[in-house]
Amino acid sequence: MPGEAYLDYPKKEIKKFLGEKPLTAVFIPYAAVTFSFDEYCEKVEERFAEIGHHIVGIHTFNDPVKAIEHAEAIVVGGGNTWQLVRMLHDKKLMNPIRERVYYGIPYIGWSAGSNVACPSLRTTNDMPIIDPKGFDCTGMIPFQINPHYLDANPEGHGGETREQRIQEFLEINPDCFVAGLREGTMFKIIDDSLELIGKRKCRIFKKGHEPKELSAGDDFSFLLGIKPC
Numbered sequence: 715m716p717g718e719a720y721l722d723y724p725k726k727e728i729k730k731f732l733g734e735k736p737l738t739a740v741f742i743p744y745a746a747v748t749f750s751f752d753e754y755c756e757k758v759e760e761r762f763a764e765i766g767h768h769i770v771g772i773h774t775f776n777d778p779v780k781a782i783e784h785a786e787a788i789v790v791g792g793g794n795t796w797q798l799v800r801m802l803h804d805k806k807l808m809n810p811i812r813e814r815v816y817y818g819i820p821y822i823g824w825s826a827g828s829n830v831a832c833p834s835l836r837t838t839n840d841m842p843i844i845d846p847k848g849f850d851c852t853g854m855i856p857f858q859i860n861p862h863y864l865d866a867n868p869e870g871h872g873g874e875t876r877e878q879r880i881q882e883f884l885e886i887n888p889d890c891f892v893a894g895l896r897e898g899t900m901f902k903i904i905d906d907s908l909e910l911i912g913k914r915k916c917r918i919f920k921k922g923h924e925p926k927e928l929s930a931g932d933d934f935s936f937l938l939g940i941k942p943c
Contacts, residue, residue, distance in 0.1 A: 792825025
């Protein structure tokens with residue numbers, strides 16, 4: 715959140731999600747572009763250490779696939795989604811991540827890390843700075859997330875609003891649902907339970923329907939029962 719330390723507002727939820735027993739998660743820093751993977755790991759480790767857990771960067775392993783296969787938890791940070799997806803494809807990590815999470819390993823992702831939990835990267839906000847070698851992501855959830863969702867059109871901006879961009883996506887992909895996650899909110903998914911956490915509402919988009927505003931405590935389970943995008 716603006717004005718707060720990095721990863722400060724979600725750290726308590728991260729601790730509840732990972733549990734009290736200390737663990738070391740494999741952290742994927744591939745979305746970093748303008749700073750090093752080691753710098754990224756230092757930032758994330760500082761916050762995780764505050765809650766009794768730790769991370770180790772996947773780039774420090776000789777075999778990243780084995781690192782995922784033996785991970786206690788998987789954490790994927792934000793940055794540029796196109797760069798992240800390219801490296802996940804290059805290193806053949808999409809399927810191993812999906813399989814480990816399917817069998818119960820905790821997964822935490824923010825921004826680009828939430829995009830790669832979706833079927834596709836196509837609802838990212840990021841500039842396509844690199845060929846991702848395919849838009850497919852892990853598909854751990856069947857709907858799309860648009861992180862950092864904004865309602866307003868910035869003053870002086872003559873381009874499309876975020877909602878208009880999402881409507882363009884839905885025009886081409888009419889069977890998809892898109893969840894606009896505003897700042898200060900997150901999804902928590904355990905088994906067949908999907909919960910919104912945070913004080914702001916989530917905006918749900920589907921072609922042919924008016925966007926729907928849902929709050930924490932509302933039923934989001936329908937998003938888990940849909941056909942994958």
